[in-house]
Amino acid sequence: MIETDMSKLTKEFSDIQAELLPKVKLENTFKKDEIKLIAGVDLAYWEEHGKTFGTCCIIVIDYHSKEVIENVYSYGEITVPYIAGFLAFRELPLIMKAVEKLTVEPDLYMFDGNGYLHYRHMGIATHASFFLHKPTIGVAKSYLRIKEVDFQMPENQAGAYTNIVIDSEIYGRALRTTKNVKPIFVSCGNWIDLDTSTEMVMSCVNKESRLPIPVRLADLETHRVRKQLAHK
Template identity: 60%
Template sequence: MENTDFKFVSEEKCREIQANLKTKIVKDNTFELEDIHYIAGVDLAYWKDAVEKAVCCIVILDYATGEIVEEVNCVGEINFPYISGYLAFRELPLVMKCNEKLSVKPDLYVFDGNGYLHPRHMGIATHASFYLNKPTIGVAKNYYKIEDVDFVMPENEQGAFTDIVIDGEVYGRALRTCKDVKPIFISIGNYIDLETTTSIINKLVRKDSHIPIPTRYADIATHKMRSIYR
């Protein structure tokens, strides 16, 4: 695959890489639900010293029980600048380095970020799938507006959702995981359909948080490890 080291290249080259990968996205399930046993939550936290650094944390949960079975982290310098729409080029080197530490192999990854809900359908969850070779889901806490299209607020009840449609295509969903709490924004990453994505995310939400527990635990872990490393 091109640019596996993710060293800085031009924005034009990044767009070319995304366009090539976009043609390989699979919007259907490539698995049976009964084969999903372990789900990974992935998140990163940043800080700056003399250089910009980040810590990536991956937390593995038992899908049936919600119990944490493994947690790993990896810290490193971030050498790729922030360019809107190209987050994967900053984060994937650290994600993949962290992933190599896992002894439990996840059946599915949930990212704190977007997947198909992206101007070129290549958010971090989708881009990462081509390296992880596993189904992925993107879950964002904030809405990434594309082509000036706003989302429609779901009804105020648990499990309510509205599709995010841009130019006649469904990019993702605004999902209300808890009543009286703002929605989250979900999209497929790769190798999974949107209905299954919605069902899995709903099952991963607990009463004490409207964020699915894989990325919630990963977020907690990144803040903890950042305070240690910085």
Template identity: 65%
Template sequence: MEIKEVHNFNIYEKSEFVEIQNELKKKIMLRNTFNKNNIKLVAGVDLAYWENENEQYGTCCIVVIDYNTKEIVEKVNSVGEIKVPYIPGFLAFRELPLVIEASKKLVLEPDIFILDGNGYLHFNHMGIATHASFFLNKPTIGVAKSYYKIDNVDFVMPENIEGAYTDIVIHNDIYGRVLRTHKNVKPIFISVGNHIDLGTSTQIVSKLVDKESHIPMPTRLADIETHKMRELYKHKISNNVVRR
């Protein structure tokens, strides 16, 4: 899969992170740039971390499924040392290098990417799902399992009914949606990444949730894969099998 080189990642200053976010957010499109009736492949993206000799490593796994049959059609992964520390609001600069490396290995070209994290539901509307879209050049959706307050605004819990939702409105702008995918189960937090609207994002996520979990299949499968690959790479790196 071809990746757009939007910017490099040889940056470590928060002021530069903000500058890049401010430039990219001008190009966010909160509408569908595709025919939602023609979706065939959806990719789930997730990462896992570990430490080795005081250095932090990560692996990114991407699992692509057939949107209609729900069958897995491709799996790829990447591994590398994590150079950027965790800074709230700037997760993309920490994780995207591995996401991009894994995406380059894809033979198939997903129509939609779902990332474990936020998109527009971010203080600067530039969560990892939105940021990633500029490199992937595909519509993206952010699905998070928890909510971090923006401007001290909390969310309203949806009814305890499958499919119930409430919107997170901040400064009269809808930042994201709280969706109850199963009764008696914690809701998830959906937000637009880019090139898609919130209603379509909700429909896609809802269709991809099964009885196994309250999160969509692509990111659930990617999460499972990251745990497998983390154990594999931990062993290889500790034994100097993988080049640093």
């Protein structure tokens, strides 16, 4: 029965992703000087009394000054089971719950996760864009291996990158944001091109982390909030 339900969910989720994919545009739908506020989004999970709970943290920064403008989070029980490749369905409810708490409107969202660099080009950054109605970028700390294709290591200098090419299509980039530090994996979410995504990520990196500031701060906040909530 459980296997049947999972199979049904997988088919349902796959159909939704297939329906959304033709609407993905890997090109800028904005002018760069219009980007003033960037949001970083991350989630964390924990188990309690046999149930799975999660928190979504969103940190909004001023793109130019890099100052934190707003910090919100949501939390709740996770009711959608984990199915590889369909993480968005599990995370979207908490993401949108956190977005509703924002008093400012981000011009762009960066996700701690993938976008176009996904089995069906529908990672969380891409999928969520259709609910956020804003350009999105995927920033992953680890590489999602697709069709047995490995990435090529970029040169050891800040800003160096190699394209991740699968079946003659560019899925994303392995980007070294800091010298002597392992790369991160950047991909378009939606309504933005890969060069601009790379530029935006690099412009938000400082000496404290290989991750862009909004994503790093959201990641740190999820650990803080999880620790706080898991002990209630």
